[in-house]
Amino acid sequence: MRVGIIFGGPSREREISFAGGRTVYDNLDKALFEAVPVFVDSLGNFILLDWHFIYKGTIRDFYPPVDVLPESEHGLQVYLESLGELSIEEQDKIIAKAGKRLQPNEFRNHFDFAFLALHGPYGEDGSIQGLLEWYHIPYSGSGILPSAIGIDKVAQKEMLKQHGFPTPDYRIINYSQWSEKQNRPQIFEKLVADLGLPLVLKAPHQGSSIGVSIIKELDFAAFEAGVERSFFTKTIYKAQWLAMGEEKQLMSIKQLVDIREGIGMPVQLENGTIVYHPEELFNHINKTFTSSATDSITLTNIEHEQQVLVEAFIRGKEFSCIVVQDEQGQPIALPPTEIVKGSEVFDYRSKYLPGLSRKITPINLPTEQIQSIRQATSRLFTAFGFNVYARLDGFITDSGEIFLNDPNTTSGMLPSSFFFHQAAEIGLNPSQFLTYIIRTSVAERLESGKDTVKLTKLLAELDKSIKEEQAHRHDKIRVGVIMGGYSSERHISVESGRNIYEKLSSSVKYEPVPVFLTGSNEEHRLYTIPINIMLKDNADDIKEKVLYFENGGEPHPVLAQIAEEAETITRKYTGSTLQEPQRISYSQLKNLVDAVFIALHGRPGEDGALQAELEKLYIPYNGSGIRSSQITINKYETNEILGKHGVPVAKHRMAWKEDWQKDKEAFFQSLEADFPYPFIAKPADDGCSSAVKKIKNRSELEAFTTLIFREMEELDTECARTLSLGFKEEFPNKQGFLVETLISRNGAKHFLEITGGLLTTHAPDGSVNYEVFEASEALAEGEVLSLEEKFLAGEGQNITPARYAADPERRQKISDQVKEDLKRVAQILNIEGYARIDAFVRVLENDEVETIIIEVNSLPGMTPATCIFHQTAINGYKPYDFIDRILTYGVERTKMKATV
Template identity: 45%
Template sequence: MRIGIFFGGPSREREISFAGGKTAFEYLDKTLFEPVPVFVDSFGRFILLEKELMYSGEIRDFYPASNAYDGFKTYIESHPGLAGEPVPSETGTLLSPPDFKNHFDFAFLAMHGPDCEDGAIQGLLEWYRIPYSGPGIMGSAVGIDKILQNDMIELVNNQQKKSWTLRYDQWIPREYPILFQVLKKHLGLPLVIKAPHQGSSIGVAIVKDDSLEEFVAAVNQCFFQIELEGSTWKSFDYAQKQAWGQKIANLDEGIGFPVVFSSKTIYHPADLIKDLDAYFSKESEVAVISSLNAEDQVLIEEFINGQEFSCGCIQFDDGKPLALPPSEVVKMVQVFDFNAKYKPGASRKRIPVDTSLEKNQEIQQVIAEVFQQLGINVCVRIDGFLTEDGTILLHDPNTIPGMSPTSFIFKQMAEIGLNVTQALTYLIRQSVRERIRTGKNTWQLRGLLADLDKKINAHQSIEKPSKLIVFESTDEQYAAARMQYGRLNAEGKSVPVPVLHSEDGKYYKLTNPLMFKEYVADVENLVRAERHPLLTETSQKAAALTAFYAGNVSYKVDIYSDVNALEAVL
């Protein structure tokens, strides 16, 4: 089956999308699927990408093809004149939606944010009868709107979480102080400010101190707006202005281009700098700069003290939910923004949450209920808090979870016995099953599903040779072993057997879940520990699903005195 891997898109999360697209491209089961990279640019064009470009560091490394203008590194939306230009042949080939079916049979969506996770691309694909991964139109529409999510989750589980929705027309400078006082009175400090249609911790700010200046900056950040003081701008030298302009263009820390300033749309940082120079030469005091794709309202919530967790939920073939083991997020920084979220060492993850078995089971239960009642299918990741008094508060259903090889969803699916390659096969297969339920193109999709099932079963019946991956107890060797493990699983020609040569001199044949930890020290601890009962219970519930995608799976760590003894058993 040809799998069109859609990544990029116009959203601020496009680089996270690129990372997910790389995962699908590299880890799809090559005995079942042919990956076809489809890059979606900021103008909404679909480009059949040259495959070697999938190994670029970031999108701006290959698109636009010539990315240099006045010393700035920009995305293509900073060059609107290129919208009507042909795509360079070294980049790829422009596709129109009616031609999709000539190039791929299924669309794997690794895109995030508005237009990508809100039902827009899903609706386009349904119109052209292309099955796609993840939830359908309704689940996607709910999953993109944090304000609507809060209301709907409250209807499902009666949770009580204080919040306030601030419209842009209510954000009036002279009223900043009184608004801050009202919010402090009703919600307390700290305040959590969120842009309602963003993900990856973009457009999230926490106001910790009783500071009006901090509050104003946080709300503007989530409206994707900047209030720039004239005195600040005049204090900048040339290099500082250039650095400021580049920061605005960087989607992980700026508001992105195009921007609106003095009722004018500006596409490039060099042009914005020129206009600001002219503006402040007239003794103006404040410049208000807004993203062209600014939010029209922001969500303001009370700060929740408690253990933060993230829990995935998938489906059985009959559509019933299976909540995966929840992961606790142990933050090592005060503010968990975009950079902290994707910075090594900014957090630790443990599975399951450090609480009782019963409370972990309760988390799974409420996750499964919300999954069903919000009209989501195939897969979702829902975040939440477990407070000191045992209350479970949920937020932010994520219908296209981040998909780096060590993302939450893959770590949690590993606990039921699926490696990344098998998890991707599940996402494709179950998505086809859910698209059948829409009543569109039904018999063709049934045929596609039957053909895929036949190939999966045939693939499972082939006996493959084992291949040892022996590594020493260092983080560097563990990371290399994980990469080799993933590549061999994707090739499908052998069964990789990871073996840790431990600090105690023994050799441990590792289970699949142990290849999804962050540090080798975590593995060292777990090979000597009893498996948590929640992990055992969840894997038993998933046994039939796991057997279909992965065959017989063992969760027992075997110990050997030397490699020869291990090889003799294999």
């Protein structure tokens, strides 16, 4: 069946839609479906997307294409709507660079079924559903009416009341009422009198917690800012703006035009003028404030909300529950998940970056209360006429009262989303759950009485294919995917492992087996884990569950009941039921699998220790061998070896705890004598940007040293503040750290940070061939690339291929030189399988190239958003193809060793 995945779109959630569309594209079962990517741009054009672009980190990395972007003095990123009013011809030229324009009447020539991964207005509100019905294309999820209800928070409130569901008391602020500025203090007073504090402010047609604020105190300024945020308007005050300085002004503009955290573009000025580009806006603000007496500027997004929903705050546990439909059309509420947040609002970052919030499934409550939540959500699913699946959110108070709000007809589809997290509790992996969604949606469209002959045939063919696939499950190569670990990189390791698992589970060749590793350097503890534990929120949650079962814990009674209710679904799509985690030895691992994919980062995994255990038993694995791994895990040793071979590296040295303990002042003076500020300090044997800091002065050096050499697990709050550590940012504890000079332009005409991937294959004579990919140019918002920029969908920007020069021929010539330099590094270090090498590139006046190596990752991150997939796509490898080649190399290497 050809499945058109419709993703992107005009809404503020387009980046989550884009990342979700990629998840669906990669996870559709290749034995059953042909995935057809249909990208919707922010003007609503449908584009049959060239598949290479799916693996870009964000929409702005490829659309609009770099060569149609206007000059931006400050490098401000934009979406298509910032290019101004474009004619159809201009739009067509842009579209042609990304794929082929699709008119809705052409849909049926390209796909038989539409999988909707769109969010927000135009995607969840019945618009796209109506369009598809008009053109006789069956689609996923709810129909037109429930979708229209599911997007409108105000209409939902009325319906919840009508159907007898408790819902927080609320009021509405109309835009016209708010525009009369003199009314605002009275509006605030009245709301506080009616609803009390805290107040919850919401943009009524947005998802992903966009435009949401909580006003906890009698603070009119905070209230005014929160309401403006929900309306997507912003007032900038002259005194504050001029006091910032250019760097902070630019950061402020970036936040302002962000479609998730700010108001987005284009904006309308008070005189009615529309400003499209952030650079134009930046210049306008500066010009207005320096050349006129105006003391403030109010900006309003051209698609601002007309109302703000204000709700009374509910004190209680927050939950989210996915409700699905069985084959008889009856709702089954999956186990509700409790959201434990680090801040008051479960915001965009908390939702989509692993480790920032916790999802506890099922919610930590007595069984009767969990069942009450399930009954309430099932009843709401039926009352609102939802179909196939929905995500229903709410609160339960200490007295047991359940408040439901924000019913959603779709859900985020990132690997960490509730959507997959809860489906795993009935034993469905993401690939199987997507098959369930498609099959149930086709059956639901059949209920509408339209296209009955065509849909009956489509359903029968799909059922036959599902049965045939179950019969051949045991013919596949079994791959143990090892994830987790015990370093500060364990959460990213789990994300990488899940991504590898998911790519393999949708293939016709491999059957992945999730394996969780914990313990210590002295003792690796391996566990096979079922899908529901693998999809827990992060590595710490997985470890907690594994130890619970190891110590004799029983499955939660609610989970056992849901598994029973959903048994017909589970057996149809998996052929089996959920198992408990099992502790295994390396010898038992050998009997379970044909090969291993190590998805660990840092120690253990990249240090050769795990490889040594696998080699004893001739278990094939991915990546470099023992000695190469031992070298590349240590950035100091890597620098030393490369330096001896004449490869440019930063000036470097180790700083040791024992020297610091002996004489702190001498320790600091010695570093300052060798390394003028600013310089880089980082752990020598951790990756993923963990604790990599630009040290600008003595107080930052002291704070960094105190934290990394601390005796306690807790971080000193004053030191954390000095280093501007992010929320829940981990900071490892070490005996030494690496100090490097800050690599700078040094007179080069072009200077950029890059990250380059490579893949190896065996030549007929047994030697190793290196395929080095086009490197990505990494753009950091702050002083160094952050965890979010590397691994969170929609964050950061990686331009692939890197922009070494404007002229294509010169760019390629420079790129070829950089690739040669990276290849030489790989050969010196005896890298095998695949790797990622980070470097700075200086392009000198005569186009001479200097590639300065920062670090070498022998097991690079393999999360869905990582830029290595952008690079492999240029060479024609989809992520699955790349993973397949990595595994094939490992299997061949083991065979060659076994025959020696």
